[in-house]
Amino acid sequence: xxxxxxTTVSFLEPIQESLQAVEDLMRRQAAEHxxxxxxxxxxxxxxxxxxxxxxxxxxxxxxxxxxxxxxxxLAAAIELLHTATLVHDDLIDGALLRRGIPTLNAHWSPAxxxxxxxxxxxxxxxxxxxxxxxxxxxxxxxxxxxxxxxEITQLFDGPGLADREAYYRRIYAKTASMFVLATVSPARLGxxxxxxxxxxxxxxxxxxxxxxIVDDILDxxxxxxxxxxxxxxxxxxxxxTMPTLxxxxxxxxxxxxxxxxxxxxxxxxxxxxxxxxxxxxxAIAQAAEDARRFARRAMxxxxxxxxxxxxxxxxxxxxxxxxxxx
Amino acid sequence: xxxxxxTTVSFLEPIQESLQAVEDLMRRQAAEHxxxxxxxxxxxxxxxxxxxxxxxxxxxxxxxxxxxxxxxxLAAAIELLHTATLVHDDLIDGALLRRGIPTLNAHWSPAxxxxxxxxxxxxxxxxxxxxxxxxxxxxxxxxxxxxxxxEITQLFDGPGLADREAYYRRIYAKTASMFVLATVSPARLGxxxxxxxxxxxxxxxxxxxxxxIVDDILDxxxxxxxxxxxxxxxxxxxxxTMPTLxxxxxxxxxxxxxxxxxxxxxxxxxxxxxxxxxxxxxAIAQAAEDARRFARRAMxxxxxxxxxxxxxxxxxxxxxxxxxxx
Numbered sequence: 001x002x003x004x005x006x007t008t009v010s011f012l013e014p015i016q017e018s019l020q021a022v023e024d025l026m027r028r029q030a031a032e033h034x035x036x037x038x039x040x041x042x043x044x045x046x047x048x049x050x051x052x053x054x055x056x057x058x059x060x061x062x063x064x065x066x067x068x069x070x071x072x073x074l075a076a077a078i079e080l081l082h083t084a085t086l087v088h089d090d091l092i093d094g095a096l097l098r099r100g101i102p103t104l105n106a107h108w109s110p111a112x113x114x115x116x117x118x119x120x121x122x123x124x125x126x127x128x129x130x131x132x133x134x135x136x137x138x139x140x141x142x143x144x145x146x147x148x149x150x151e152i153t154q155l156f157d158g159p160g161l162a163d164r165e166a167y168y169r170r171i172y173a174k175t176a177s178m179f180v181l182a183t184v185s186p187a188r189l190g191x192x193x194x195x196x197x198x199x200x201x202x203x204x205x206x207x208x209x210x211x212x213i214v215d216d217i218l219d220x221x222x223x224x225x226x227x228x229x230x231x232x233x234x235x236x237x238x239x240x241t242m243p244t245l246x247x248x249x250x251x252x253x254x255x256x257x258x259x260x261x262x263x264x265x266x267x268x269x270x271x272x273x274x275x276x277x278x279x280x281x282x283a284i285a286q287a288a289e290d291a292r293r294f295a296r297r298a299m300x301x302x303x304x305x306x307x308x309x310x311x312x313x314x315x316x317x318x319x320x321x322x323x324x325x326x
Numbered sequence: 327x328x329x330x331x332x333t334t335v336s337f338l339e340p341i342q343e344s345l346q347a348v349e350d351l352m353r354r355q356a357a358e359h360x361x362x363x364x365x366x367x368x369x370x371x372x373x374x375x376x377x378x379x380x381x382x383x384x385x386x387x388x389x390x391x392x393x394x395x396x397x398x399x400l401a402a403a404i405e406l407l408h409t410a411t412l413v414h415d416d417l418i419d420g421a422l423l424r425r426g427i428p429t430l431n432a433h434w435s436p437a438x439x440x441x442x443x444x445x446x447x448x449x450x451x452x453x454x455x456x457x458x459x460x461x462x463x464x465x466x467x468x469x470x471x472x473x474x475x476x477e478i479t480q481l482f483d484g485p486g487l488a489d490r491e492a493y494y495r496r497i498y499a500k501t502a503s504m505f506v507l508a509t510v511s512p513a514r515l516g517x518x519x520x521x522x523x524x525x526x527x528x529x530x531x532x533x534x535x536x537x538x539i540v541d542d543i544l545d546x547x548x549x550x551x552x553x554x555x556x557x558x559x560x561x562x563x564x565x566x567t568m569p570t571l572x573x574x575x576x577x578x579x580x581x582x583x584x585x586x587x588x589x590x591x592x593x594x595x596x597x598x599x600x601x602x603x604x605x606x607x608x609a610i611a612q613a614a615e616d617a618r619r620f621a622r623r624a625m626x627x628x629x630x631x632x633x634x635x636x637x638x639x640x641x642x643x644x645x646x647x648x649x650x651x652x
Contacts (some may be wrong), residue, residue, distance in 0.1 A: 033475070034482045088444060092437040110436055111418040111481060114443075118414060118474045125451065125467035134455065137463045141451035148444045149359070155437060156360045 011316035014309045015058040018072060022054045025076040029123045040116055044083055052211070053078045055317065056182040060200055063310035064190030070131045071186055077127035077140070078182050084120035085147055087113060092151065136185040143181040146173050162240045162248060162261050168209065175215075176208025183207075199301045203314065206298035211321050213291040216241035218324075220279050232275035235260070242290060246283035288322070295322040337642035340635045341384040344398060348380045351402040355449045366442055370409055378537070379404045381643065382508040386526055389636035390516030396457045397512055403453035403466070404508050410446035411473055413439060418477065462511040469507040472499050488566045488574060488587050494535065501541075502534025509533075525627045529640065532624035537647050539617035542567035544650075546605050558601035561586070568616060572609035614648070621648040 012019065023045075030041035054075035061071040091113045121144075128140045150173025183204030187197050219234050220243050234241050238260060240248075248257060254277070256270040266274070278284070295318040305311045338345065349371075356367035380401035387397040417439045447470075454466045476499025509530030513523050545560050546569050560567050564586060566574075574583060580603070582596040592600070604610075621644045631637045 034478060036482055037478055088440055091440055114414055114417055114440055115474060115478050115481060117440075119471075119478060121447065122467065122471040122474045126464070126471050129460065129464040129467040132460050134458050134460055134463070137460070138452070138455040141448065141455040145445075145448040145452050148441060148448045152360060152363055152441050152445060155441060156362055 011313040011320070012055060014313060015055060015062065018058045018062075018068070018075075019051060019054060021072050022051070022058070022075045022079065025072055025127075026080060029076075029080065029127075030119075033119075037116065037119065040112075041120070044087065044116075044120075049079075049082070051079065052317075053082055053178060053182040056179065056204065056207075056314075057186045059310045059313050059317075060183050061186030061190055063306060063308065063314070064187055064192050064196065066186050066190035070133075070189050073127045074131045074136065074185055074189065075182075077124045077131065078178065078185075080120050080124035080127065081140070081144065082178055084117045084124060087117035087120060089151070091117070092155070131185075131189065133185075133188060135188045139181055139185050139188070143177050146177040150174050150177075162245060164245060167240065167242060167245060171209060171212040171216075172205070175212040176205050179208030179211070180204040195304065199304050202301035203298045203318075206294040206301065207318055207321065210291045210294035210298065210318070213242045213287055213294070214321060214324060217243055217284060217287050217291070219243075220275065221284060232271070232278070235275060235278075236271060238263075242287040243278055243283045246286040246290075247278045247281050250282065251277075292322045295319065337639040337646070338381060340639060341381060341388065344384045344388075344394070344401075345377060345380060347398050348377070348384070348401045348405065351398055351453075352406060355402075355406065355453075356445075359445075363442065363445065366438075367446070370413065370442075370446075375405075375408070377405065378643075379408055379504060379508040382505065382530065382533075382640075383512045385636045385639050385643075386509050387512030387516055389632060389634065389640070390513055390518050390522065392512055392516035396459075396515050399453045400457045400462065400511055400515065401508075403450045403457065404504065404511075406446050406450035406453065407466070407470065408504055410443045410450060413443035413446060415477070417443070418481070457511075457515065459511075459514060461514045465507055465511050465514070469503050472503040476500050476503075488571060490571060493566065493568060493571060497535060497538040497542075498531070501538040502531050505534030505537070506530040521630065525630050528627035529624045529644075532620040532627065533644055533647065536617045536620035536624065536644070539568045539613060539620070540647060540650060543569055543610060543613050543617070545569075546601065547610060558597070558604070561601060561604075562597060564589075568613040569604055569609045572612040572616075573604045573607050576608065577603075618648045621645065 026045055027042060030038040033041075057075035057078060058071055061074070062068070091110060125140070128137060131137075150170060153173075154170065180201055181204075183200040184197060187200040192200065216234060219241065220232055222231065224230055230236065235244055240261070244257070248254070248261075251257070254274065256266045256274045259266050259270075260274075298318045299315050302311055302314055305314075352371055353368060356364045359367075383401035383404060384397055387400070388394070417436060451466070454463060457463075476496060479499075480496065506527055507530075509526040510523060513526040518526065542560065545567065546558055548557065550556055556562065561570055566587070570583070574580070574587075577583070580600065582592045582600045585592050585596075586600075624644045625641050628637055628640055631640075
C-alpha cells in the first residue's frame with residue numbers, strides 16, 4: 001500500500017513517532033461510539049491515504065517550534081476533515097471504489113454515509129478548536145468553505161472551460177487549499193511572522209497543485225486494479241484535467257475530444273480511443289513537467305526557512321511527489 | 327407564519343434591529359454564489375423557523391454586555407448551523423415536507439442537498455470563528471458533535487427504550503444542546519463568570535427541553551395542513567415522545583402501542599386509533615405540564631441575572647414557548 005511506502009520513507013524519520021500519535025488520536029475519535037460507526041471509521045482510516053497532510057502539519061510545526069500536543073491535535077483534525085470530504089464526495093459522485101476498497105457508500109444507506117461524514121466533520125472541528133487558536137479556526141473554517149464552494153461550482157456549473165486557469169482554480173479548491181491549511185496553520189501555532197507565513201502558504205499551495213496534477217496524470221497512466229476505477233475516469237465524467245489540456249493544445253481538432261468539450265456524448269469506443277491517444281501522447285510528459293515546475297517553486301519557497309532535518313524533509317516531500325514513474 | 331408572530335411579539339422589542347441585522351448577515355452568505363444555490367438558501371431561510379436561537383444569543387449577550395458585532399456574527403452562525411442540520415436531516419429522514427414547504431430534498435438531487443448542507447456548515451463555522459473566541463469555537467464544535475452523535479444513535483439503535491431518561495437524552499442532543507450553545511456562548515463573549523455561565527447553561531437546557539416537548543405535543547394536536555405532515559408522524563416513524571410516554575404510563579396494556587414498542591408493525595387503522603386515543607387522553611395535558619415544569623426551571627435560573635428588559639424578555643420567551651393552546 002502507498003501509505004506504508006510513504007511512512008517508511010527516510011525523510012519522515014524526524015516525525016515517525018508523532019505520525020503514530022496522530023494515527024492513534026484519530027482512531028480514538030470513534031472508539032467509544034456505536035460499533036458499526038466505529039468499524040466504518042476504522043475502515044475509512046485504514047484505507048485512507050498517505051497521511052501527507054498530517055506529515056505537513058508536523059514537519060512545518062516542529063520546524064517552527066510549535067507546541068507538540070497542539071500539532072498532534074491539528075494534524076488529526078486536518079486528516080479527519082480530509083476524510084470527511086472524501087465520504088461526502090463518494091455520496092456525491094457515486095465513486096463506489098476509491099483507493100481500491102469499497103466505500104461506505106457501497107455498503108451503507110445514504111443516511112448513514114451523510115452522518116458518518118458529518119460525524120468526522122464534527123470531530124475534526126472539535127480537534128481543531130482544541131488547538132486553541134482563533135486564527136487556526138478561522139483558516140480551518142475558510143478552507144472548508146473553499147472546498148465546499150469548489151464542489152458546488154463543479155456540481156452546478158459542470159466541468160467548466162477547458163483552460164488552465166479554470167483547472168488550477170478547481171484543483172486549488174479541491175486539493176491545494178487543504179495543503180495550505182496544513183502548512184499555514186502549524187506555522188501560526190509556531191508564532192511565525194508574515195514572511196514565514198507567506199512562504200509556507202506558497203509551499204503548501206504549490207505542493208498541493210503539483211500533487212493534484214500528478215494524481216490527474218495517474219488517472220490516465222495507472223492501471224485499473226491499483227486505481228480502483230477505470231483508466232481515464234475523470235474524462236469519462238467529463239472532467240478536463242492537465243493531461244487532457246496538454247493534449248488539446250497539440251490536437252485541437254481531435255473529434256471525440258471536441259465533442260466532449262461541446263457537452264456531447266461520445267461512444268464507448270471513441271472514449272477508449274481518446275484515452276489511449278492521450279496516454280500515448282507527449283501530454284503525459286508535459287503535464288508531469290508542469291507538476292515538477294510547481295514542486296520546484298514549492299521548494300524555493302522554503303529557502304527562508306530554518307535549515308535542518310524538517311526543512312530537508314519538506315523539500316524531499318516535494319521531490320517525492322513528482323518523482324514517479326508515469 | 328409563526329416566525330412573524332414571534333418576531334413581532336413585544337418582548338423582542340429590545341433586539342428587533344439586531345434580529346434584522348442577523349437576517350441580513352445570513353442572507354448575504356450566499357448572495358455572491360451560484361444562482362441556484364443562492365435561491366435555495368434564500369428559500370430555506372425564508373421558510374426557516376422562528377429565529378429563537380438568534381434571539382437567545384442577542385438577549386443573553388446584550389444582557390451580559392457582549393460586543394454587538396460579535397453577537398450578530400454568532401447569532402447568524404448558530405442559526406445557519408441549525409438550518410444545516412435540518413437540511414441533512416431532511417435527506418436522512420426523508421421528511422419531504424417540513425414546516426409545510428417542500429424541502430430541498432424534494433426538488434434537488436441528494437448530491438445538491440448534501441452540498442447545500444455542507445455549504446451552510448462551512449459558512450456557520452466561518453461566522454463562528456469570526457466571533458473570535460476559542461471557547462466559543464470549542465462549544466460550537468462540541469455541540470455539532472453532540473447533535474450528530476444523537477442522530478447516529480437514533481439511526482443505528484432505532485428509536486430506543488420507552489423511558490423518560492432516554493427521551494430527555496435524545497431531545498437534549500437534538501434540540502436543547504443548540505439552545506445551550508445559544509445561551510452559553512454569548513455569555514462567554516460577555517465575559518461571564520462561572521456562576522453566570524452555569525445559570526445560562528441551565529436556562530438554555532431547560533428551555534430547549536420545554537420547547538421540544540411542546541413540539542412533540544404539537545405533532546399530535548396540530549392539524550396536518552399547519553404541520554406539513556400527518557398527525558402523529560413521530561409515532562408513525564416509531565419514535566416515542568412525551569405524549570406517548572405519558573399515555574403509556576396510564577395505559578400500559580394498549581395493544582397497538584405494545585406492538586410498536588416490541589418493534590412489530592401495526593395496521594394503518596390501528597395506528598390511527600392509537601393516535602386518536604393519545605390525542606383524547608390526559609397524556610396531552612400531562613406532557614404540557616412537564617414542558618411547563620422545565621420552563622419554570624429555566625425562568626428560575628435567570629434569578630441571578632441582571633434585571634432589565636433583556637432578562638424580562640428571556641423570561642417571557644420561556645413563558646411564551648409553553649403558553650400555547652394544545
